[in-house]
Amino acid sequence: MSYHAKFMRTASAVAVVSVLGAAAYAAAPEAGAVIGNQAVATYQNSAGDTITVTSNTVETVVQQVAGVTLTSDNSETIAPGGKAFLPHVITNDGNGTDSFTLTAIETDTGTLDTSNLVFYPDADMDGVADSSTPITSTPVLAGGEQFGVVIEATVASTATGTDTITVTATSALDGSVSSVNTDTLTISTDAIVELVKKMTVDPGINGIVDAGDEVTITLTYSSTGLAAANNYSVQDILDGDLTFVPGSAVWSDASGALDDNNTPTTTDATNGVGETIAWDYDDAQTVGFTISSVGSGRSGSVTFKATVAATAQAGIISNTATQNVNGTAFPNSNTAQITVDEQYAVAVADTAINPDFSPNTATTSSTDDDTANNDVVTESADVYQGGVIKHEFVLTNNSNVADSLSVAVSNVDYPAGTTFRFVGSDGVTPIVGPIGPLAIGESTRVTLIAQLPTNLAPTATTDYTATVTTTSEGSGVSDTSTAEFTGAVLAAAVDLENAVAGSEGDGAAPTNGGTPWITTATDPGAPVSFEMLVENNGPVSDTYTLSLGTALPAGWTVEFQLADGTVVSNTGTIPAGGSQTINVVVTPPEYELPGDTLIDINVASAVSGQSDSITNRVTVNEIYNVEIIEDQQVQASPGGVVDILHTVTNTGNVTITDGAISESGLSGFSGAIFYDSNDNGVLDATDPVVDNFNDIAGGLAPGDSFSLIYRVQTPSTATVGVSEIGTITLDATLNGTQTDADTADNATSDTIQIISGDVTLTKYQYIDANCDGTVGTFTKTRLDVEPGQCIRYLVEAENTGSSPADNVLINDAAPAYTFVTNCGGACGETLVPGTATATISPTGVSSSHGTVLPGSIASIEFTVQVDQ
Incomplete structure (x- = not known):
């Protein structure tokens, strides 16, 4: 929905105050990944409008960085002329693939005199070379991957003493990233x-x-x-x-x-x-x-x-x-x-299954009515129409690695309309996503809850089944089991009815032969109340949760109320054979479009699981209603021109494509109505004169607004003090034949008074995204801003009268959640005229411009930064 600020010119110094609030959230992620980020800012502009804006999505590519760890130092004893084998492991600690060059340098130049230092691969990292082919670098390693090497060090036959070797692994991606070990060799003539x-x-x-x-x-x-x-x-x-x-x-x-x-x-x-x-x-x-x-x-x-x-x-x-x-x-x-190696195996059954897939009765289903460990969970107790059937299964991770398991159900021959859901081992918490991770051999219980349709015909015999599948998240391997119901379906024990004769929906009858029982028409934003009766036809007292079976469209609301207006979410306790009156109050949003919406009202017992439902309907009427705001008082000099900005809004729920727009009331003054087609708040040469909504391409959609500029010109012979009232009227007949629902807001009257001196105050802005003093184009229209960005303001006082204006003062407060900044000297304040003075603080500005002559302008520019 578009919205346009009110535009008014006044004859005094003005303080313009706006409110801005901003919050931004970012997540730091992995190398080469693309991440996106949106900033959200809320603020109140200088006209008092509360606006929420969402920034564009910014994408950032995470750059690869190098990292390496070399382990570990060795200390070996070696005989003169002998060899030592020194194992090391290289770990790629970077966040992408990399290889690492290998060097081994004799640190000391003492008597040990290692004559040869050669690297050999040790891919299995067992400390023994895998081949006799020397290497000087590792193969390409993925992030986190390891590779082993063995250094063969040979010493001269005349060697004595102790020497050290500096071993280095250096990233091929970034040659400045390396890791070092130190190996120590000691010559000995003793046993080695x-x-x-x-x-x-x-x-x-x-x-x-x-x-x-x-x-x-x-x-x-x-x-x-x-x-x-x-x-x-x-x-x-x-x-x-x-x-x-x-x-x-x-x-x-x-x-x-x-x-x-x-x-x-x-x-x-x-x-x-x-x-x-x-x-x-x-x-x-x-x-x-x-x-x-x-x-x-x-x-x-x-x-x-x-x-x-x-x-x-x-x-x-x-x-x-x-x-x-x-x-x-x-x-x-x-x-x-x-x-x-990773080996994956999972099981779902009426009991825990050991790795050899034999039953383990230590953990069994508490709802299984058959006595055999037969991979079937049977429920045989009778239920009512719309009742809940619970099948508890046991999941087991028989892998040799911890794993998470997902569960799914496939209906085999439960009645059409049956709904299924899983809850966790507590029997309550819904399962969303995988379960786990489960340790090796660990079992857990899950319960499949099947809810029968409320209109299911009672039957003495059943044999309903569904297939439950559990799947390994680590490998995709799966296992299946069966949920079986063999009990009877009894007549419903709770009855939800409309308290309207002939439309009760008695018994298990959610609809009236496929159509809603009651249809009620209403206007957008106007609530509809359905009076309902909840009857407990069961053998014991019970309480019933109130809900809607199908979610309402966005913006719609529902309340369940007792007769005294108390909002409730359940009926309270109803004794056996008793009943409770409930009012279901449904409210469509203010600009809801015409049409029908089904209201599926449901009651369900949390104890017995019995439920019933009624389907009613709300029809939203067509509403034709436009408004124009608001009356203004402006000043003009003899022979002057004044532009008055008005906002027209469609407060109905039908697009307005036709309806007269007229102006009247002026005699010595003259006026015309223009459509602000580029939404800049300024009358441009391309803005057309309008006299009907059909002059606006596409018309005016529900909830949308556009701006009209009423230009009034005064005669040069006008006397100071004389005033006239110009009226803009939106015709009550819309779209050819429809009548505006509220004509009280179809007209606005502007008073234009002739004065000798006239100061109009206007505020403009543009976004300095980098807070570096970048010059932009000032505008009065609404702009999006991100936290941390800057807004450059221009407050301009223009004398459009015929007499000087003395002691002109401009005051402006920094919007909430912002502070005045000079961007480190890059965007300080600018004053016109140059003799003007200003007081600047983080919370606002105040400037004194002295006398402003007719036709002259006094102004201040300053910058605020949005908090982050």
């Missing part, structure tokens, strides 16, 4: 043992790693020092998602399985050079072995098996082994890992 752990898994025929799969774990030791490693011990504490396979341990230096039941000091096997091994499994999660001596240059391994536990969640299972020589701790092994 490298321990490498490896885990491999046999995924079976399905190629998927999941519960029950067998994992082979190999602990490989290498004595790389110059002295033998005596009393060499290894301990490995298995992750809780791995289960040791008894009798599976084998030593590379001997045949046959090692004995799980021995103590750590009992010899299990001896190799060909007399070295012994003692193996131990403690029946929990710890395995270990002790070898009497590992000679310099000797290598060997111990291999055993484990299975992935049934409780294992999807994701990485990792393990690290520890080692010592003669009780002195040596560096831990690398971290070996396997990845359990």
Whole structure:
């Protein structure tokens, strides 16, 4: 709807006050994503109009930023001429794809003298190189993705002491973003043992790693020092998602399985050079072995098996082994890992279903009337017409990862018109969207509520069914179950009637053979009251919720009232056989278009679920009504011209396309009516003279407005003090044959008085969006503004009379939610004439312009900024 401010010229200093309020909301999001934002501003303009404006949608593309984390520092002992293998993991912490260049530089130039530092890929991040092909950068990694590398460091045979290596991963996207680790190598001529752990898994025929799969774990030791490693011990504490396979341990230096039941000091096997091994499994999660001596240059391994536990969640299972020589701790092994694949399975049934899809009666449906765990929830209790049938189901997440489950229902042979909805485990809260996330193996209850139609014919036997489906949000896999009703449908226990003879709608009869029972005509904005009677025909007292079965159109309102006018939402308690009178008051909006609207009135028991409904109708009448505002008093000098702005509004609900617009009352003065076609509040050469609504293209729609400019010219011989009254009249006959509903507001009268000195005050504005002093075009029309933007005002006092105006003062207050600003010096105030003075504060301006001669203008420009 368009709206135009009133425009009036007066003969004194004027304070112009406007009110502006603004609020903006923005959400920060992800790289490459496009986000949109709208600002909303509310304010009152200088004419007193309250306006709400919505800004355009602004779109912002989130730029990609780089980020990287390199883990972790290593500390290794190495023999002269030996090699060290240093594992690292690179994590892409940026918000988009990136790769990372890799460098390793010997920090010190001491005696260690690492002669070669080479990176090898370790994609499975188990601390063991995957290939013998060196790399200098990672592959392209997605945001959050990791990649492992192993640095092979070789030292000279003459090396001694300690040295450090600076390892750096640098973003290819942004070369200034990097992460650094420091590795330390210490030369030693004593025993040195490298321990490498490896885990491999046999995924079976399905190629998927999941519960029950067998994992082979190999602990490989290498004595790389110059002295033998005596009393060499290894301990490995298995992750809780791995289960040791008894009798599976084998030593590379001997045949046959090692004995799980021995103590750590009992010899299990001896190799060909007399070295012994003692193996131990403690029946929990710890395995270990002790070898009497590992000679310099000797290598060997111990291999055993484990299975992935049934409780294992999807994701990485990792393990690290520890080692010592003669009780002195040596560096831990690398971290070996396997990845359990995500496996999704869901269940919906009359009971919780275990991962093997067998019933688990620990959680069962409380509404199931059959005794079997048969994947069917049966309700056999009788219900009334329009009654509610509840089927409680049990959902179970049998995935190996937390998951959310959605539920849906498909009607099989419930009666047409039955409505379905789901509520949560509390039996009340509606389910909107997915349920969860549910933990692995977790179950929850949901209830399907089926509401039968109120006009369903009673029947002694039924067999209604519906299919309930639950679907994994993570994978889309689903499962189904059945809701079955076998009870009888009884006659309704509550009756909603119109209290109008012949139109009661007695019994389960929402409509009168498909048509509304009562039709009542009304005007836009005028309420309609339907008197209703609610009868409790059930065996016990009950209370009934009042509602509309179908939502009213936008702008319509409804109230349920008792006979004394008290607004209620339910009937209160009605005893068995009793009744309650309810008035249903429906009000269409003020500018509602002509037409019919169905009113579906419903009562329902929250206790028994019984309900009934009545369909009535409201017909909105055609209303023809226009108004023009408002009477004004203006001043003009002899031979002068004055433009008076009036607003014409269609307060009816039919577009006005025809109706005379006339002016009268002037004798010595002359006047004409113009249509402000460009809505700028100023009479332009393109604005046409009008004498009928048919001069306005498209007419005037309900609730819309347009502006008329009444131009009055006075004769040059006019005497000071003389006045005339000009009247603009909107004809009472509209669109050819229709009569205006209220002719009291069809005319406005303007008094034009001849004076010797006349000051007219006009306020203009434009938007300085960046608050940087950008020059714009001043206008009197309404403009949209966003929080944080600036408004530049021009308040102009013009002497259109024939005598000087003395002591001209202009006052203007900053609108509410704004403050006066000079934009850091870019948009200070401007005064005309230059001798004028002003007082400026954050809350407003006041300027003194002295005497303004006829034909001259005094003005002030200033800027306010909207709060944000």
